[in-house]
Amino acid sequence: MTTQKMDTIEHKAYARIGFLGNPSDVYYGRTISFTLGNFWASVKLVPSKDLVIVPHPTNDLVQFQSLSNLVDRLESDGYYGGVRLLVAICKIFHNYCKENNINLHEGNFTLSYDTNIPRQTGLSGSSAIVCAALSCLLDFYKVRHLIKVEVRPQLILNAEKELGIVAGLQDRVAQVYGGLVYMDFSKKHMEELGYGIYEPMDIGLLPPLYLIYAENPSDSGKVHSTVRQRWLNGDEFIKSSMEEVANIALVGKTVLVEKDYDKLFHLMNGNFDLRRKMFGDDALGALNIEMVEVARRYGAASKFTGSGGAVVVYCPGGQSQARLLEDACTSAGFTFQPVKVMPSLLNEIDNGTMSSKA
Structure with a gap:
């Protein structure tokens, strides 16, 4: 093995499914989420003379066939790409270490990334x-033991906030911890x-689940806006509804431990129904609602994995029901696949940084 190969650091982070309680995480609520092994992003760090952030060949396009091609690409994909994300976390990480008197060595590196998350x-x-x-x-700066696991999701969120991304902590907690996590x-x-307060749970408590998603859904970052303002204004309907959503995660924690999947069925559906009442159909989007409803027409429980674009499904009738639903999704132009739940990836050093053990 060459020296460069030995020095290369590579990490994966998996997509996540907000299972119960979302979107109450940004409203002092509770959620249960888990990491989805079907999709991931990987980042590679190689020591180098200069600090280099490498653009992705398809996600960070800087070369176009024509001006109209550039505009078409922006209209379909927006001003997206991972370079800005890598630059932002470098800044947030550096500033956090400086503020907390964590010394970083002077070495440089080259960062590159890849992702298959739709x-x-x-x-x-x-x-x-x-x-x-x-x-x-x-790992590059050898400071894993100095930055608590509980703090890392906030660093990730801060990097995204630098770029104007609207989000809550739930997703980042799930991705930092991995596996199935209850969050208060x-x-x-x-x-x-x-x-x-983040409590890892046994992934074996989950029943078989399925994922439905669309290739061209609406932007998932737009749906919090009016509800957020109404909540801040003290709107009683929004406040009480969000408390109900948070309570679904609290009840769901016991339901999962007891493997009471009949009750889980109703909790999943109830979670989405409350979201729909709060946000309204226009904000959720017809395509997103249809993904939920196609599952329900076949007797499955279904709800958003996040703010829209994909749906997590529980089929109480088992594989025969899932096969019927898969055919219906294919006909509707949706992708349907079994969910693969990833276990926690935290190591002994990570666990040693936690203030409290669950």
Whole structure:
């Protein structure tokens, strides 16, 4: 093995499914989420003379066939790409270490990334890139033991906030911890600690689940806007509904431990129904609603994985029901596949940084 190969650091971060309680994470609520092994982002760090951020050959296009080709690309994909995410986490990581008197050596590196997470599907593709990059930086600078696991999701979120990405902590917690995680974002915890209480759970508690997603869904970052303002204004309907959503995760924690999947069925459907009442059909989008409803027409429970673009499904009738639903999704132009749940990727050093063990 060459020296360069030995020095290369590579980390993956997986897509995530917001399973119960979302979107209450940005409203001092509770959620249960897990990492989805079907899709991931990987970041590679190689020591180098200069600090270099490498553009992705398809996600960071800077060369176009024509001016109209450039415009078409922007209209379909937006001003997206991973380079800006890598630059942002480098800045946030550097500033955090400086503020907390964590000394970083002077070495430079080259960062590159790849991802197969479908865009705008509410599966946290952007934060997966940032999460994987942060892991590389922790190892390159040998400071993994100095930055608590609980703090890392906030660093990832701060990097995305630098770029105007609207999001909450839930996704980043799931991706940092991996596996199945129960999260309590109560105001008391957030104000006292700066983060929530995060409890890893056994992934074996989950029943077989399925994923439905569309190739060209609406942007998942737009749906929080009016609800957020109404919540801040003290709107009683939004406040009480969001508390109900948060309570679904609290009840869901016990339901999963007891493997009461009949009750889980109703919790999943209830979670989406509350979201729909709060946000309204126009904000959720017809395509997103149809993904939920196609599953329900076949007797399955279904809800968004995030803010739209993909749906997580539980089929109480088992594989025969899932096969019927798969045919219906194919006819409707949706992708349907079994969910692969990834276990936690935290190592002994990570576990040693935690303030409290779940």
